[in-house]
Amino acid sequence: MTYDLAVVGAGIVGLAHALAAAKRGLSVVVIDRDAQANGASIRNFGLVVVAAEEPGRQRKLAERSREVWLEIAGPAGIQILHQGLLAVAQRPEALTLLEAFAAMDSSAGCTLLSPGELGRRQPGLNLENLRGGLLSPAEIRVESREAIPRIASYLEAELKVDFRFATTVNGVCPPVVDTSGGPVRAAKTVVCPGDDLTGLFPGFIARHDVQRCKLQMLRLAANGLRLGSAVVSDLSLIRYPGYASLPEASSLRARLEGDSAEALRNGVHMIAVQSADGSLVVGDSHHYGQTPDPFGSEAVDALILQEFGAVFATAPTVAARWTGTYASAPERAHFLERPGDDIRLVMITSGTGASTAFAIGEETITELFN
Known part of the structure; x- marks a missing residue:
């Protein structure tokens, strides 16, 4: 069989391209070296960020990706x-x-909130330490x-996408993808x-x-705190481009360099989201290199938990810890390269895969098969 499209990689970016192609009625095979999803x-x-993305193209990608998430979630x-x-x-x-x-x-x-409105909107905040907030809906x-x-299962069962896990791709030369499991034929890759x-x-x-x-991340045990939305703090405001690109961000950065220098050196900012069992996923930190070491730092975790304690009034109990890595490039949220007429290389380099991949996948497939 010769597929219309082979997708190398079964992370969110690969699945987004497979979904966009399969919705067009194209035959698709997805190939991944791991036995199941295991990476970034x-x-x-699992947060699809919209308002805090950079206004313009990046924001539009996030808005469209959110639409696709809502379309396929059910x-x-x-x-x-x-x-x-x-x-x-x-x-x-x-x-x-x-x-x-x-x-x-x-x-x-978006709505500005006073400290009193914050408390009514989100019980459990450390209101003595907060001056107000902004809610984006x-x-x-x-999760x-x-x-x-579940996206992979949906693609396989409902859209007839074939998956070949635990299979390494050694080379791509359409119409042949050379893999550890033998050649796979596909018109485009x-x-x-x-x-x-x-x-x-x-x-x-x-x-x-x-x-x-x-990055380093934590899962905090359920303790009765219920989040009505994701929560981010001051350190996050100088990382998300939607906020950080504003002139007023420079004053906040200067203040943080004075009283949170260690957190800044470790790329720490505080995001808290909640799982169905009541536990919280909290993070994270940022350290860069060609091959970062795989070891978590207790000192970095402590910085994350310190920021959590500045925002919430509850004492956290750590239930799990993990590290992850993702591709990062200076001043570039993602890129597309054309190694051949029928080959596209797509990499998100900003940690925004959940927020933008579905829209990027649609654009790539439209261009490749137009």
Whole structure:
């Protein structure tokens, strides 16, 4: 059999391309070296960020990807665990930044909240330490470690996509994909390598100065706290481009460099989301290199938990810890390369796979098969 499309990589980016192609009625095979999803796509918050993305193209990609998540969630058996993003301000500079963001046209639907309104919206916050906040209704949260396998199952059962797991791709030369399980024939191929920088087409990847970003994350045991939305803090505001690109972000960064220098050095910011069992997924940190070490740091975890304690009034109990890596490139959220007429290489280099992959997949398939 010769497929219309072979997709190399079964993370969220690969699945997004397979979905876009299968919805067009194309025959698709997905090939992945692991036996099941195991990389960055299942080690994250499962948070589809919209309002905090950079206005313009990146924001539009996030808006479309959110639409696709909502379209497939029911058929694929994926639960939307909560909606919205609550950015809380600990420092006056953070509140000034949120006020500036709220005044922008791109913040439509977002609501500024006083400390009292914060408490009514989200019980359990450390209100003595908070000056206000901003609620965006657009974000959604899924459980990544469950959602990714369910998307694959949905593609296989309902859209007749073939999967070949535990299979290494050695080379791509359409119409043949050379794999450890023998040749696979496909008219066109999309390579979605995650953070594999030296496997397929390393020269094209090297053009973008890609390295790996290592992160640390925690799961906190359920303790009665119920989140109505994802919650982020001051440190997050200088990382998310939607906020960080505003002039007011410079004052917040200067303040953080004075009183949170160690957190900044370790790329720490606080995101908290909730799972169906009441536990919280909290993180994260950012360390960069071609091959970051696989070891978690207790000191870095302590910085994350310190920030959690500044935002929430409850004492956390750590139930699990893990690290992950994703591809990262300076000043580039993602890129597409054309190693051949019938080959596309797609890499998201900003940690925004859950937020933008579905829209990127649609664009790639439209261009490749147009």
